[in-house]
Amino acid sequence: RCRGKEDRKEALERKQKVLHLVLQWVTLCKDFLREDEHVKLFMKTLYHYMLDDLYEHPTLEKDMRELQKLYQLHRRHTVDEYPPHRKSRALFHQLSMKENGLHSRGTQRETKEVLCHVYMSMDSYLSMRAHAGIVAQELLQAVAERMDVPQEEMVLVAITYPGGRLLLQPQDRVYSDSFRAVGRLHVCRKDVGEVLNPFTDNSELQQRAARMLSLNTWDVAVALTNFDWTIFDSIHEQELVYFTFSRHANSSHTVALELLLQRCNEVQLWVMTEVLLCPTLCKRVQLIKKFIKICAHCKAQRNLNCVFSIIMGLNTAAVSRLSQTWEKIPGKFKKLFSELETITDPSFNHKAYRDSFKKMKAPKIPFLPLLLKDITFIHEGNKTFHNNLVNFEKLHMIADTVRLIRQCQNDHMGNGITQKSSSEVQAYIDYLHIIDNQQTLFELSHRLEPRA
Numbered sequence: 001r002c003r004g005k006e007d008r009k010e011a012l013e014r015k016q017k018v019l020h021l022v023l024q025w026v027t028l029c030k031d032f033l034r035e036d037e038h039v040k041l042f043m044k045t046l047y048h049y050m051l052d053d054l055y056e057h058p059t060l061e062k063d064m065r066e067l068q069k070l071y072q073l074h075r076r077h078t079v080d081e082y083p084p085h086r087k088s089r090a091l092f093h094q095l096s097m098k099e100n101g102l103h104s105r106g107t108q109r110e111t112k113e114v115l116c117h118v119y120m121s122m123d124s125y126l127s128m129r130a131h132a133g134i135v136a137q138e139l140l141q142a143v144a145e146r147m148d149v150p151q152e153e154m155v156l157v158a159i160t161y162p163g164g165r166l167l168l169q170p171q172d173r174v175y176s177d178s179f180r181a182v183g184r185l186h187v188c189r190k191d192v193g194e195v196l197n198p199f200t201d202n203s204e205l206q207q208r209a210a211r212m213l214s215l216n217t218w219d220v221a222v223a224l225t226n227f228d229w230t231i232f233d234s235i236h237e238q239e240l241v242y243f244t245f246s247r248h249a250n251s252s253h254t255v256a257l258e259l260l261l262q263r264c265n266e267v268q269l270w271v272m273t274e275v276l277l278c279p280t281l282c283k284r285v286q287l288i289k290k291f292i293k294i295c296a297h298c299k300a301q302r303n304l305n306c307v308f309s310i311i312m313g314l315n316t317a318a319v320s321r322l323s324q325t326w327e328k329i330p331g332k333f334k335k336l337f338s339e340l341e342t343i344t345d346p347s348f349n350h351k352a353y354r355d356s357f358k359k360m361k362a363p364k365i366p367f368l369p370l371l372l373k374d375i376t377f378i379h380e381g382n383k384t385f386h387n388n389l390v391n392f393e394k395l396h397m398i399a400d401t402v403r404l405i406r407q408c409q410n411d412h413m414g415n416g417i418t419q420k421s422s423s424e425v426q427a428y429i430d431y432l433h434i435i436d437n438q439q440t441l442f443e444l445s446h447r448l449e450p451r452a
Contacts, residue, residue: 008056008057011057012057012059012060015053015057015060016060016063019050019060019063019067020063022046022067023063023066023067026043026067043067046067047064047067050063050064050067051064112131112132112255113129113130113131113132113231113259114129114130114131114132114175114255114259115127115128115129115259115262115263115266116128116129116130116134116139116174116181116185117181117184117185118139118143118156118185118186118187119184119185119186119187120147120187120433122437123435123436123437123439123440124273124433124434124435124436124437124440125433125434125436126143126146126147126431126432126433126434127266127270127431127432127433127434128142128143128146128430128431129227129430130142130174132175133173133175134173134174134175135170135171135172135173135174136156136168136169136170136171136172136174137170137171139156139174139185140154140155140156140187142431143187146431147187152190153189153190154187154188154189154190155167155168155187155188155189155190156168156174156185156186156187156188157185157186157187157188158174158181158183158184158185158186159183159184159185159186160183164183166183208274208277208278208433209274209277209278209279209280209283209284209287210283211428212274212287212290213283213286213287213290215424215425215428216422216425217290217293217294217297218297219421219422219425220294220297220425220428220429221294221297221298221300221301221303221306222297222301222419222420222421222425223421223422223425223426223428223429223430224267224294224298224303224306224429225298225301225303225306225365225417225418225419226418226419226421226426227263227429227430228260228263228303228305228306228365229303229363229365229417229418231256231259231260231263232256232260232305232365232408232409233363233409234256235256235257235260235405235409236256236405237402237403237405237406238253238402239253239254239256239257240257240371240372240375240401240402240405241375241398241402242254243257243258243372244372244375244376244379244398245379257368260305260368261368261369264305264306264308264309264368264369265309266432266434267306267309267310267313267432268309268310268312268313268316269313269434269435269436270313270432270433270434271291271309271310271313271314271319272313272316272318272319272435272441273433273434273435273441274287274291275287275288275291275313275314275319275322276318276319276435276441276444276445276448277435277444279448281324281325281328282328284322284325284448285325285328285329288314288325288326288329288333289329289330289333291310291313291314292314292333292336292337292340293336294310295307295310295311295337295340296336296340298310299340299343301417301419302360302361302363302364302365302417303364303365303417304343304353304356304357304360304364304365304366304367305365305366305367305368306365307340307343307344307367308343308344308367308369311340311341311343311344312344314337315341316441317442318438318441318442318444318445319445321445321449322445322448322449323449324449325448325449343356350370353367353370362407362408362409362410362411363408363409363410363411363416363417364408364417365408365417366404366405366408371401371404371405374401375398375401375402378394378397378398378401379394379398382394382397
């Protein structure tokens with residue numbers, strides 16, 4: 001009899017440990033996994049088992065209430081599933097999901113943001129931040145204002161694969177529920193159906209360079225950091241896990257993470273585009289000096305994601321080969337650039353970056369591709385299961401790595417990373433004009449400084 005009591009006590013302790021683990025998991029993930037059908041099924045099954053065990057272990061009632069509270073579960077008064085001898089005990093213990101608790105959060109998705117690419121020519125696009133529910137008319141209006149072209153003269157066309165053309169009507173949605181564009185978006189003239197090309201007139205290039213040079217470098221850095229922080233602050237650490245473990249899955253669980261990775265690539269292309277579209281040598285020198293100062297300001301504002309993007313943009317072959325331009329960069333700017341470059345040095349597993357980033361106060365924005373690389377190495381270098389047992393050591397290593405996201409987002413000391421930015425500069429940064437064709441960028445580079 002004593003042995004039986006000990007066994008029941010031990011069984012109860014094991015059940016409570018499992019429940020406490022699940023409660024911690026649900027608390028951590030909050031609403032993040034609500035849409036996952038596997039999670040819903042798991043929670044429903046677990047709840048059923050808890051109801052079965054309540055007769056033998058009444059002390060589980062408290063844990064069940066916690067689970068109800070966290071996952072919005074409540075009891076129902078039907079008892080058909082239970083055997084006759086259990087009906088009296090199970091009368092108020094059947095599972096039901098609240099109507100508004102676990103269904104897909106479609107209304108919230110409308111508030112999600114995307115980086116929208118609208119091609120102005122075959123190899124250049126306008127990048128803008130937009131809400132996922134944007135329609136063709138709203139997008140055309142934004143493009144018209146940015147390009148200073150009457151909206152009535154333009155139409156929005158989606159190039160679908162393989163090569164089809166879909167003319168979007170004013171109220172057509174540009175993005176699907178999975179945040180994918182209906183096709184590659186192009187702005188065309190209504191009369192001739194040709195894609196706009198904003199780079200044909202040399203006077204426009206002169207104006208473009210002059211506008212960039214007129215912007216205050218600190219304000220540009222603030223605008224870049226504000227943009228990045230808005231996205232970074234919405235990233236949940238679980239997104240890194242989903243991205244690493246399910247990289248081939250078309251999942252809406254990694255929207256914010258993919259958005260910031262996309263932005264990182266865009267800033268690099270923007271730096272290249274601005275430098276290579278600057279037709280005169282003296283202005284090109286000024287422009288590179290300006291980008292070096294912006295990069296230094298981004299570091300001061302604890303935005304290492306942008307620091308990497310700018311350095312990589314200036315170090316690309318198409319820009320670094322401009323020897324006549326780099327020769328005229330003053331020594332103090334070359335020294336500053338060299339100091340900033342050391343942060344991106346990959347030697348000793350990016351030791352320079354890791355040491356520099358560790359010294360920075362939170363909140364701060366890390367270089368996300370490196371963080372994902374760390375998680376990927378842990379995932380691919382260690383088995384998830386050993387002899388059908390979970391490798392918790394691997395999971396602990398991944399947890400320690402992704403926890404960095406939360407640590408970077410916390411602002412316990414009130415060191416706020418966002419600042420008030422000039423409206424003119426913010427408007428410029430929100431709508432970056434980019435060339436994404438590497439061959440075109442190299443052609444522009446050789447046009448500026450032909451090969452000897």
